[in-house]
Amino acid sequence: MRKIVLVTSMISALLLAVFVGSSSIRLESHAAEQDCHPKAIRDLQRLSPRGFAIYEAMQDKKLFLGWLSCDDIQLGLSTAVHESVHNLTEERDAFPLVKGGDIKRPHEVSAFFAPSEIASAFTTRDIFVHDYLRPTGVSSAKDFLYLLDELNAFSHDLDSAVALNSLHRNDRQVDHRDGLAAMMAFVMTYVETARKSQPRTWEGLQKPQPRxxxxxxxxxxxxxxxxxxxxxxxxxxxRYYLGLICKPGDGEALSRLLDRAPLCPKACLS
Structure with a gap:
């Protein structure tokens, strides 16, 4: 009986040591994450003043820092900027612009047809189609207002990623350009679909504020x-998404809304 008690005590002590050890590792990891934040914010201020302006605009800095992973500072900061733009958009009821200032959200576009209806125009297994256009995805699949929100957030995201490129990790590739390319293709296809088969939406898109x-x-x-x-x-x-933007004839509706032809970023395709 005494041996059983002794063995049980030893097992309990071992389990306690493992628990304490793992807890210590988690705490150290969390501390390391927090330790990188001050330098990361200094890097953001130094390299990406426009991204830093988004950080500065956040009343609750913890929301920004919550997206900042220390494993990849370039990715962490650009993601934090992206998500913070969403927060600021909701707070202001306006889209914060990359070069400063903002523009009011056109709530009337929420009554237009759902962006999910254009999903079939794209590769069905694509992660951006799945996440942003499928009916089970985020709000941008149901409401064009939020597709515009994503277009804006991904613009900030890529702008910061470009500015922070000196922080790029050479041991990995992160597809910073994909998100904005996808949103541009989605918006172009949406307005073209409206012109061809959604007269009520097409009429609404041509009104002053949405336009x-x-x-x-x-x-x-x-x-x-x-x-x-x-x-x-x-x-x-x-390249897939930008190829759609550059495809002749597919930008007629957008051309009418812009009063010019949309630009093809040929240098990104070379």
Missing amino acids: QVIQTLWSQAETVMASSCGLSDFGSRD
């Missing part, structure tokens, strides 16, 4: 995309 917002966010996206074209290995699905 101005589309002009502003699209021009911003073009500028950010062009700024990334000199960086190689910055995407894996970008």
